[in-house]
Amino acid sequence: MPKLCVLCSTERAVLKRPKTAQQICRTCFYQVFETEIHNTILDAKLFARGDRVAIAASGGKDSTVLAHVMTTLNERYDYGLDLCLLSVDEGITGYRDDSLETVKRNETQYRIPLKIVSYEELYGWSMDAIVKEIGMKNNCTFCGVFRRQALDRGAALLKVDHIVTGHNADDIAETVLMNIFRGDISRLQRCTAIRTATDETIPRSKPFKYTYEKEIVMYAYFKKLDYFSTECIYSPNAYRGYARAFLKDLEAIRPSAIMDIIHSGEAWQSKTEVKINAVGKDGKVTVGTCERCGYMSSQKMCKACVLLEGLNSGLPKVAIGNSSKYRQSGQSGGRPSKRDKNMAKADLQDAPPATLSPDPDASNAVPTPADDCPVQATNAVELSPSSPSPRSKAAAAPPLAKHLRCRKCRTILVPASSLTSHEQGSGQQAFGYRKRDPALEIATTCSAFHVSEADVDWIDGVADGSKNEDKISCPNAKCGTKLGAWSWAGRSFWKIVTCAAPAGTDH
Amino acid sequence: MPRPQTQGEGGPNIIDALLYKFRLALMRGAPLSDGANVLVAVSGGPSSCCLLEVMKRFHAIDPANPRKPRKFGKVIVCYVDPSAVLGYPETAGQIAEAAAAADFQCVTVTLESMFLNADESDPGVVNVDGPSTEATLVKSATSSLSPNERLQQCFQSLGTATAKEDMIDLLTNKAILRAARRAGCTLVLRGDTSTRMAVNTVAQTSKGLGFAMPTEMAERPTWPADIEVVRPLRDLSAKQIAIFNRTAKVETFVTPGVTTGMPAKASIDRLTEAFVVGLVKDFPMTVNTVLRTAMKVRTGCEEKETPRCTFCDGPMQEDSQDWRTKHTVTQLQPTSEQDANPPAASVLCYGCQNLCRDRKGALMLPGYILPH
Numbered sequence: 085m086p087k088l089c090v091l092c093s094t095e096r097a098v099l100k101r102p103k104t105a106q107q108i109c110r111t112c113f114y115q116v117f118e119t120e121i122h123n124t125i126l127d128a129k130l131f132a133r134g135d136r137v138a139i140a141a142s143g144g145k146d147s148t149v150l151a152h153v154m155t156t157l158n159e160r161y162d163y164g165l166d167l168c169l170l171s172v173d174e175g176i177t178g179y180r181d182d183s184l185e186t187v188k189r190n191e192t193q194y195r196i197p198l199k200i201v202s203y204e205e206l207y208g209w210s211m212d213a214i215v216k217e218i219g220m221k222n223n224c225t226f227c228g229v230f231r232r233q234a235l236d237r238g239a240a241l242l243k244v245d246h247i248v249t250g251h252n253a254d255d256i257a258e259t260v261l262m263n264i265f266r267g268d269i270s271r272l273q274r275c276t277a278i279r280t281a282t283d284e285t286i287p288r289s290k291p292f293k294y295t296y297e298k299e300i301v302m303y304a305y306f307k308k309l310d311y312f313s314t315e316c317i318y319s320p321n322a323y324r325g326y327a328r329a330f331l332k333d334l335e336a337i338r339p340s341a342i343m344d345i346i347h348s349g350e351a352w353q354s355k356t357e358v359k360i361n362a363v364g365k366d367g368k369v370t371v372g373t374c375e376r377c378g379y380m381s382s383q384k385m386c387k388a389c390v391l392l393e394g395l396n397s398g399l400p401k402v403a404i405g406n407s408s409k410y411r412q413s414g415q416s417g418g419r420p421s422k423r424d425k426n427m428a429k430a431d432l433q434d435a436p437p438a439t440l441s442p443d444p445d446a447s448n449a450v451p452t453p454a455d456d457c458p459v460q461a462t463n464a465v466e467l468s469p470s471s472p473s474p475r476s477k478a479a480a481a482p483p484l485a486k487h488l489r490c491r492k493c494r495t496i497l498v499p500a501s502s503l504t505s506h507e508q509g510s511g512q513q514a515f516g517y518r519k520r521d522p523a524l525e526i527a528t529t530c531s532a533f534h535v536s537e538a539d540v541d542w543i544d545g546v547a548d549g550s551k552n553e554d555k556i557s558c559p560n561a562k563c564g565t566k567l568g569a570w571s572w573a574g575r576s577f578w579k580i581v582t583c584a585a586p587a588g589t590d591h
Numbered sequence: 592m593p594r595p596q597t598q599g600e601g602g603p604n605i606i607d608a609l610l611y612k613f614r615l616a617l618m619r620g621a622p623l624s625d626g627a628n629v630l631v632a633v634s635g636g637p638s639s640c641c642l643l644e645v646m647k648r649f650h651a652i653d654p655a656n657p658r659k660p661r662k663f664g665k666v667i668v669c670y671v672d673p674s675a676v677l678g679y680p681e682t683a684g685q686i687a688e689a690a691a692a693a694d695f696q697c698v699t700v701t702l703e704s705m706f707l708n709a710d711e712s713d714p715g716v717v718n719v720d721g722p723s724t725e726a727t728l729v730k731s732a733t734s735s736l737s738p739n740e741r742l743q744q745c746f747q748s749l750g751t752a753t754a755k756e757d758m759i760d761l762l763t764n765k766a767i768l769r770a771a772r773r774a775g776c777t778l779v780l781r782g783d784t785s786t787r788m789a790v791n792t793v794a795q796t797s798k799g800l801g802f803a804m805p806t807e808m809a810e811r812p813t814w815p816a817d818i819e820v821v822r823p824l825r826d827l828s829a830k831q832i833a834i835f836n837r838t839a840k841v842e843t844f845v846t847p848g849v850t851t852g853m854p855a856k857a858s859i860d861r862l863t864e865a866f867v868v869g870l871v872k873d874f875p876m877t878v879n880t881v882l883r884t885a886m887k888v889r890t891g892c893e894e895k896e897t898p899r900c901t902f903c904d905g906p907m908q909e910d911s912q913d914w915r916t917k918h919t920v921t922q923l924q925p926t927s928e929q930d931a932n933p934p935a936a937s938v939l940c941y942g943c944q945n946l947c948r949d950r951k952g953a954l955m956l957p958g959y960i961l962p963h
Contacts, residue, residue: 127917267884273888337751338949345797351804
């Protein structure tokens with residue numbers, strides 16, 4: 085005796101609905117699935133009649149189902165919407181080019197126009213080129229920041245009134261949890277909003293806000309929708325991992341948990357809206373416009389322009405962080421060294437001495453204790469290269485001198501030209517086999533910087549000669565980071581390394 | 592108040608540091624309740640036994656200045672006895688002994704007494720029945736069952752461990768408040784540690800109780816109006832409590848709960864606890880971050896005109912039932928015939944509705960949740 089659908093009681097139940105654990109038939113599933121989305125759209129008053137709406141389509145399951153459901157509902161309930169598909173081509177070979185084929189097929193299947201905007205044409209960089217430049221790590225930062233803008237720019241080209249994206253209930257619940265764990269109260273208040281809108285940007289909304297990911301997959305499966313299913317080849321996807329695993333476990337215990345989390349999140353939603361160029365209130369973010377491209381931005385320059393400038397000067401700053409310092413120093417523009425805002429993260433330990441352009445007189449000369457001061461750098465110090473890379477597309481900046489800088493505040497410590505090098509001794513190998521002490525054979529390469537006294541007289545105790553060795557802190561009074569240790573080379577080399585090397589440095 | 596030095600673990604400074612933090616949190620939570628009678632809720636677990644020990648030291652007469660008035664009037668220890676559903680009836684006696692050792696009066700309230708009115712008259716029972724999505728409340732003014740049998744029946748019809756734990760928590764909270772009112776206490780101290788509060792925050796969120804978060808998290812809750820509930824151990828982690836208990840040789844009486852010894856996926860509370868504790872291993876600031884975030888959210892649940900759930904007395908969101916039926920469609924056509932019985936959604940909050948949805952068959956609840 086087959087089980088009958090609990091909703092219509094006529095047909096055989098073929099699936100157990102993930103959201104309610106009801107056993108229902110295929111037609112009833114389609115109906116409840118579409119009705120919920122219809123309710124969401126009506127409830128939030130997302131569209132007005134005659135709106136031109138762009139569906140952000142990636143070719144994945146969410147956006148394919150979104151395109152299908154939007155066309156179906158538009159016909160069934162006569163929303164009177166003018167739909168179109170909008171795709172962003174990040175330029176990832178083996179991932180996006182394949183999924184774009186899917187979107188192109190969708191264009192013909194649903195008979196709605198498709199517009200593809202590519203990173204290449206908007207920014208002059210494809211993701212493949214970016215990854216070539218900065219490596220496999222942190223490239224999602226670029227992709228995410230660029231995609232957000234690319235969608236808006238594509239929408240502006242298409243002259244649409246609204247963008248809909250395929251974010252589902254799982255995504256939103258996960259974001260709520262993540263914002264709790266990260267302590268991001270302002271995002272926590274915003275993240276459950278169905279519609280992100282400011283006065284001057286095109287509103288964006290998530291009709292799938294209450295739709296479970298599992299149901300979207302089921303819908304696509306039963307409707308035999310044509311979608312592309314693969315992970316981005318550059319995405320390790322580890323960041324959301326914690327919250328995602330927890331959410332899936334919660335869903336297994338109580339299927340309504342995802343909806344419950346969204347319900348909680350909605351109770352925390354702040355009622356005041358974010359306005360462009362408004363004054364911040366109660367910890368709310370103020371939104372201004374980027375002075376370069378005019379896109380909305382909380383800083384003087386939008387994140388995409390900051391990242392792009394880094395790419396174009398050949399020295400990408402890979403992490404999103406507090407970059408206001410760099411920008412302000414760039415504004416002043418008086419000191420050329422401070423204008424160099426995108427630093428490569430070259431550790432001194434990694435930099436071979438030959439590249440540091442040592443003083444020709446001092447090269448190949450073993451420094452004598454009297455005039456050279458080996459400075460053991462921890463990772464707080466770094467060399468900042470200055471000349472733009474060959475890839476540079478920006479206006480050529482005047483060549484800058486290399487310096488040792490404090491890694492934290494970028495204060496110049498020592499010009500690289502005054503660094504001297506020496507021929508490294510053979511360490512314990514210099515002794516006879518029986519006299520060697522294996523415990524001392526730790527330092528194989530000298531990682532100390534050898535500088536003359538005049539260049540480091542800012543170090544406490546160097547100028548007045550009161551000390552022979554000590555720790556170094558950044559001379560910038562506001563920073564004061566520990567940089568490492570110094571010693572007149574009256575001590576044998578290994579001791580300096582072992583005393584000063586921070587825990588975790590492999591020596 | 593001089594801040595004590597903490598040097599090394601295990602020394603007496605651990606004890607002083609903990610007492611200092613306890614006192615700070617207490618003064619922040621109850622700055623005005625000098626001379627008030629205090630009810631200390633003790634379950635027998637590590638943190639509540641720690642709270643008992645700390646209260647003993649706090650309430651003791653200052654040997655240097657015996658005429659100095661003590662902050663509180665009477666201190667009463669309250670134990671809510673869940674032995675009707677969980678077993679272990681001996682814990683009540685052990686806690687009474689511990690309270691006597693601290694020279695405090697002890698009251699024991701049984702969980703099943705929550706099926707009676709505050710004046711011990713019989714309110715009858717309310718059965719939650721009907722399909723899980725459209726549950727209705729059926730009241731019968733009298734019932735031949737004893738309170739104990741009612742509790743048993745209520746418990747048996749709860750299908751999941753999550754719902755069982757929630758039911759015990761809910762009844763325990765109500766019992767503590769009732770005991771405080773009966774004993775004339777205006778201040779209730781609870782032994783929630785920061786770890787426990789962070790776990791609760793995430794668990795409550797996952798159960799859809801975000802609306803009530805400000806009441807749960809406030810240092811000086813404005814609700815309930817007649818009793819202040821303060822958590823003076825909120826600045827201390829479970830680990831600090833464990834070290835204190837070991838150093839000060841505090842005896843604890845652990846009663847296994849519904850999910851004790853079960854895998855992490857047994858219930859939402861259990862899973863959240865495992866998750867948060869695991870996260871703390873990698874990111875030690877997780878607990879503080881979660882708490883600070885939870886304390887910042889505002890929902891307007893503390894306003895006077897917010898309706899209250901008649902079962903848990905928590906704040907009720909007006910349109911939550913509407914929200915649920917719209918976004919989780921479980922029927923093709925809305926049922927048109929009007930039932931004579933009131934729907935559960937009319938008097939119960941979102942969380943209690945979730946609790947009722949986890950039942951198999953009819954769920955028996957105390958009669959007072961339906962007035963008149």
